[in-house]
Every structure is written in C-alpha cells, then in structure tokens.
Amino acid sequence: MKQDAHIQPMLDVHGRPAVFAPLCKSIINARAMSTAAFGSVCSDPGGEMLLDLYWRESQGLKTSLTSMWLASKASEMTARRCLAAMEEQGIVERMPDPSDGRRTNVRFTAEGRKKMDDCFSALLVGYAETCQDCARNCHDGPSSDGCASLWNSVPFCALLGDLSVASTGRRQ
Structure with a gap:
C-alpha cells in the first residue's frame, strides 16, 4: 500500500501558496x-x-x-x-x-513558519537594495564595478522593479 506523502501546501495569510x-x-x-x-x-x-x-x-x-x-x-x-x-x-x-x-x-509551528518568512523577507530587502545600488552604477555610466562587469553582462539592474515590488509591495 502506497503511503500518502502529501499534506496541505503552506498558504499565506491570504490563502495563496507560500510566496517564498x-x-x-x-x-x-x-x-x-x-x-x-x-x-x-x-x-x-x-x-x-x-x-x-x-x-x-x-x-x-x-x-x-x-x-x-x-x-x-x-x-x-x-x-x-x-x-x-x-x-x-x-x-x-x-x-x-x-x-x-x-x-x-x-x-x-506557526511561529517557525513566521520566522522563516521573516528571514526570506529580509533577504529580499537585501537583494532589492543590491539591485538599487547596481542600477545607480549602471545609470551613472559604465564602470569597472558596474552591474555588467559584476554579473557577466547580465542586466542585473533590470531585476530592480521585480525585487522592489517583492520587498515593499510597490514599485519604486
């Protein structure tokens, strides 16, 4: 007999699947x-x-x-x-x-889940700040420490909008 390995997926306070x-x-x-x-x-x-x-x-x-x-x-x-x-x-x-x-x-536990969500939220805030710094470097003109050189020509600063929304709930 196969074991039931499934439980209810984690949901956020609005009933949506875990965003993190x-x-x-x-x-x-x-x-x-x-x-x-x-x-x-x-x-x-x-x-x-x-x-x-x-x-x-x-x-x-x-x-x-x-x-x-x-x-x-x-x-x-x-x-x-x-x-x-x-x-x-x-x-x-x-x-x-x-x-x-x-x-x-x-x-x-509910407390453990909240702590994990808080940690993920803090990471996203840090990523958003990194993206903002990178965007400033990119907008100030090409430099040796700009996002293009840091991320092997991947436009890292293009992520700024998506991460800003994730960390703050609004576009910056």
Whole structure:
C-alpha cells in the first residue's frame, strides 16, 4: 500500500501558496553549489533542515524524521541535536504519521513558519537594495564595478522593479 506523502501546501495569510517557495529553492540550490565548491566548510545542518522542511511544506509534502536527517547532510546524531534545539525553540514539532504508526513527521509551528518568512523577507530587502545600488552604477555610466562587469553582462539592474515590488509591495 502506497503511503500518502502529501499534506496541505503552506498558504499565506491570504490563502495563496507560500510566496517564498521559489526563493527557498534558489537558496537550497545555491547552498548545494557552495558545498560542492567549498566542501564541509559551508556545513550548516540546521539551516539545511529548515530550508528543506520549508520547501517540502510549500509543496504539500510530509517530512519524516528520516527526510530531516538526510536534508541535514550530517550524521544522524547531529541532525537529532539540531531538531531537538528547533523543538525547544518552538520552531518545529513532531507528530505521528496517521497512515504509518512507525513513522514520525516534522512540521513547522506557526511561529517557525513566521520566522522563516521573516528571514526570506529580509533577504529580499537585501537583494532589492543590491539591485538599487547596481542600477545607480549602471545609470551613472559604465564602470569597472558596474552591474555588467559584476554579473557577466547580465542586466542585473533590470531585476530592480521585480525585487522592489517583492520587498515593499510597490514599485519604486
């Protein structure tokens, strides 16, 4: 019998799917590239677990303890310590899987979800500020530190409008 691996996807306060899911996936991919480039010096088991849990919940997927251990990219004992600290802080909670009594799932608490959303929001504000700085450099004329040289001729400052809307809710 196939296990039901789905839950209700995360929704924002307006009932829309989690708006930060694409950003979360991008961070997961960037962290994987960092790990590939720099190895264990970039290790952050707790961060990996939180990002994976956020992504999975945004997609409506249950997250088992085993999945959390795998996401940590660390030993099971390290992952257990991270999870215990998250539980102690009220970020996540464990619950039995109703379709398999042997399995335990993990999910964000409302407070944990809010903290993750706040972190993603802060990142977007930083990205928007970076875009504004880049746009100023581009508009001031070509320079060695302009966006074209920083981003290999990709018009990074063109993202300014989209990120400004994401971080502030209005076009700047």
